[in-house]
Amino acid sequence: MNSPLVEIKDLSLKYGDYTALQSINASFFPGKCVVICGPSGSGKSSLLRCVNKLEEFDKGDVIFNGESLKKTKNISQIRSNIGMVFQHFELYPHLSVLSNITLAPIQVKGLSKTEANENAMKLLKRVGIDDQANKYPAELSGGQQQRAAISRALALEPKLMLFDEPTSALDPEMISEVLKVMRDLADNGMSMLVVTHEMGFARDVADEVVFMDEGKIIERSSSKSFFEKPRSERAKEFINKVLLKI
Amino acid sequence: MNYEFNWSMLLEEPYIDWIIEGLLNTIQLSLMAWCIALTIGIIIGSIRMMKSPILRFIGTFYVEIFRNIPLLVQLFIWFFVFPLLLPDNLMRAWNSLDGVPFLTALIGLSLFTAARVAEQIRSGIKSIPKGQFNAAFSTGLNTFQTYRFIVIPYAFRIMIPAIASEFLTIFKNSALTLTIGVAEITAAATYIESDTFRGIEAYSVASLAYMFTTASVVIFMTWLENILRIPGLIGKK
Amino acid sequence: MDFNVIIDNFPFLMKGLLTSFQLAFLTIFLSLSLACLIAVGRISNKKYVRYPSAIFVNLLRSNPLILIVFWFFFLVPLITGTPLPAFGSVLIAFVVFFSAYFAEIVRSGIQSVGNMQIKAAQSTGLTYPQTMRLIILPQALRNMLPALVTECVIVFQGTTIAYIIGMREFLHSTSLVAERTIRPIELYLFAALVYLIICFTGTRIATLLEKKE
Numbered sequence: 001m002n003s004p005l006v007e008i009k010d011l012s013l014k015y016g017d018y019t020a021l022q023s024i025n026a027s028f029f030p031g032k033c034v035v036i037c038g039p040s041g042s043g044k045s046s047l048l049r050c051v052n053k054l055e056e057f058d059k060g061d062v063i064f065n066g067e068s069l070k071k072t073k074n075i076s077q078i079r080s081n082i083g084m085v086f087q088h089f090e091l092y093p094h095l096s097v098l099s100n101i102t103l104a105p106i107q108v109k110g111l112s113k114t115e116a117n118e119n120a121m122k123l124l125k126r127v128g129i130d131d132q133a134n135k136y137p138a139e140l141s142g143g144q145q146q147r148a149a150i151s152r153a154l155a156l157e158p159k160l161m162l163f164d165e166p167t168s169a170l171d172p173e174m175i176s177e178v179l180k181v182m183r184d185l186a187d188n189g190m191s192m193l194v195v196t197h198e199m200g201f202a203r204d205v206a207d208e209v210v211f212m213d214e215g216k217i218i219e220r221s222s223s224k225s226f227f228e229k230p231r232s233e234r235a236k237e238f239i240n241k242v243l244l245k246i
Numbered sequence: 247m248n249y250e251f252n253w254s255m256l257l258e259e260p261y262i263d264w265i266i267e268g269l270l271n272t273i274q275l276s277l278m279a280w281c282i283a284l285t286i287g288i289i290i291g292s293i294r295m296m297k298s299p300i301l302r303f304i305g306t307f308y309v310e311i312f313r314n315i316p317l318l319v320q321l322f323i324w325f326f327v328f329p330l331l332l333p334d335n336l337m338r339a340w341n342s343l344d345g346v347p348f349l350t351a352l353i354g355l356s357l358f359t360a361a362r363v364a365e366q367i368r369s370g371i372k373s374i375p376k377g378q379f380n381a382a383f384s385t386g387l388n389t390f391q392t393y394r395f396i397v398i399p400y401a402f403r404i405m406i407p408a409i410a411s412e413f414l415t416i417f418k419n420s421a422l423t424l425t426i427g428v429a430e431i432t433a434a435a436t437y438i439e440s441d442t443f444r445g446i447e448a449y450s451v452a453s454l455a456y457m458f459t460t461a462s463v464v465i466f467m468t469w470l471e472n473i474l475r476i477p478g479l480i481g482k483k
Numbered sequence: 484m485d486f487n488v489i490i491d492n493f494p495f496l497m498k499g500l501l502t503s504f505q506l507a508f509l510t511i512f513l514s515l516s517l518a519c520l521i522a523v524g525r526i527s528n529k530k531y532v533r534y535p536s537a538i539f540v541n542l543l544r545s546n547p548l549i550l551i552v553f554w555f556f557f558l559v560p561l562i563t564g565t566p567l568p569a570f571g572s573v574l575i576a577f578v579v580f581f582s583a584y585f586a587e588i589v590r591s592g593i594q595s596v597g598n599m600q601i602k603a604a605q606s607t608g609l610t611y612p613q614t615m616r617l618i619i620l621p622q623a624l625r626n627m628l629p630a631l632v633t634e635c636v637i638v639f640q641g642t643t644i645a646y647i648i649g650m651r652e653f654l655h656s657t658s659l660v661a662e663r664t665i666r667p668i669e670l671y672l673f674a675a676l677v678y679l680i681i682c683f684t685g686t687r688i689a690t691l692l693e694k695k696e
Contacts, residue, residue: 054602080608090603094621103617104607156607249561314682315675316640319654323675326667421547425647432550445557453546453554460545 005030005160005191006051010060013046020046022215028193033186035202036195038212039238044195048162051193052082065159080108083153087165089145091137098133101152109156123151127181143174150181161185163194199242203227211235252444256451261438265451268434275351275430276417282356283416284409287363294368305364312361318422321354325426347427359416366408370401403474410467417459431455485666489673492660499656500677503642506652510577510638517578518585523615525590543583549644552576556648569650581638588630592623629693636685
């Protein structure tokens with residue numbers, strides 16, 4: 001039994017009077033792809049952002065790979081072992097696609113420019129857009145931008161990948177190209193936490209599903225059990241609403 | 247640093263007189279120049295929005311000239327050059343006037359600021375969505391009525407911050423008029439400093455005058471904006 | 484009117500103009516650099532950074548430039564014990580003054596870039612200073628280019644104030660020649676024309692930049 005990659009202990013997060021997360025407890029193990037889903041405002045994105053401390057949580061702690069995020073003095077180093085992909089891609093518009101990917105490896109991990117460029121080109125090839133390397137983000141389609149953003153996150157050789165609604169801002173025709181990249185990652189054993197509304201992905205690719213509502217984890221099970229036999233009423237409601245769309 | 251503070255001297259004669267005179271001159275000059283600048287500025291700003299290309303050119307010409315020449319240069323020209331360009335009898339009349347520096351400063355400041363006001367009027371009117379004009383015309387209002395009931399109230403709310411900040415700009419720019427002999431508050435501070443060598447005390451008085459005015463205008467403006475606020479209007483900066 | 488007086492004194496006048504440009508360029512470079520630091524300070528979540536930055540900016544924006552020049556002219560020799568040459572005191576006063584104005588422009592630019600870019604950069608392990616330097620400030624400055632150019636024109640116009648403490652910039656040179664040759668009309672009108680051309684070009688560039696967006 002290997003030790004958990006991410007341990008979340010009693011995590012609470014408030015924005016003013018609004019409670020986003022209520023005393024969350026969860027552990028995530030390496031090599032697993034976990035989908036976090038739930039209605040809007042359930043706290044899924046907030047939870048994700050706590051894992052790499054982009055949100056400052058009020059109470060509780062997140063232990064990543066044995067290190068406490070609350071106590072650490074070196075959050076930058078920890079973050080360089082976690083890759084994150086955002087809903088609106090968030091590529092740097094003033095840098096070329098290639099520079100977007102090589103920036104952190106050079107600045108944070110101290111790679112030489114040549115090394116970083118080589119690695120970046122390999123990643124771009126892997127996601128299928130190596131011919132876009134010298135273009136600027138604005139010249140790429142949404143699907144290409146998101147694949148570039150995934151490469152940017154992978155460039156740090158992270159132990160964990162976080163996806164915050166990666167396909168929600170994409171036109172329908174481009175969703176599949178991004179989901180394919182994510183599927184390849186999962187098949188190759190990457191540890192992944194994915195916040196998404198793509199239930200097809202959850203059912204076919206994810207190992208586990210975590211269902212959240214109103215800042216709490218309501219249900220967690222293998223993806224097969226979750227879709228075939230959801231236990232809580234809220235989860236049943238949610239699945240029905242979502243499946244009606246499929 | 248070897249410095250002996252002496253704040254009480256500010257209350258002694260003749261310094262307190264200089265300070266009061268300076269403050270009065272600054273306030274007088276600023277208020278009068280602001281009123282004139284607003285008047286001229288509204289006219290020029292409106293001219294620039296009219297259909298006639300000749301009028302628009304005149305407006306643009308005015309704005310570019312008075313905006314791009316530094317204020318100090320303009321003041322010098324009004325002070326040194328303008329009287330010389332007048333016909334002899336007018337020049338003599340001008341020179342024999344009481345308070346020539348103040349008058350010159352008033353003209354210079356007003357015309358300079360009018361150009362800025364004109365620009366703000368123009369962008370204020372421009373920012374009114376075209377749909378408003380269309381809606382008004384479609385209900386049968388003529389141009390005058392449209393301006394009176396729709397355009398001016400709308401533009402007025404947008405322009406209040408700009409108009410108030412123009413007053414602050416004039417208030418600060420009035421300091422430049424000391425170069426042509428106006429005894430405003432900064433000038434008073436320099437006289438006190440050269441007399442007593444207490445520069446910190448002297449300049450503090452002037453700074454306080456400017457900072458107090460700035461703070462007061464900002465507070466007043468915030469209050470005014472809250473009163474006149476149109477809910478949901480994005481046209482506020 | 485005799486415009487030959489301008490031609491006769493042209494080298495002297497141009498030397499003054501050069502001084503004006505030098506003061507302007509140095510001011511712009513130094514105060515813009517300082518402004519970036521202040522702007523970042525303005526948005527800091529540490530109160531002991533945010534409050535002093537705000538006080539600095541508001542203090543300087545409430546005072547006329549000429550008064551700030553007088554302040555520094557008085558204080559700098561007092562603090563350092565030696566009288567500073569005119570250019571030095573004026574430069575410090577100008578840099579401090581305009582950094583407050585540039586800071587507000589840069590701050591507006593930073594806010595226009597948006598919070599998510601900061602999060603994206605930090606998620607790759609970049610520190611906050613790295614994020615500001617490599618990601619946010621380049622975009623902020625690019626976004627605010629028209630406003631920055633306009634402010635640069637204002638800096639150039641401001642160089643006329645250095646006249647008052649005796650610096651031989653363009654306006655001062657002009658008035659010296661005007662006094663000597665007793666031809667104020669020709670000289671001051673010439674000065675006005677030169678400033679008009681330079682500043683008009685500057686504001687034109689700013690307008691073009693704005694249209695490009």
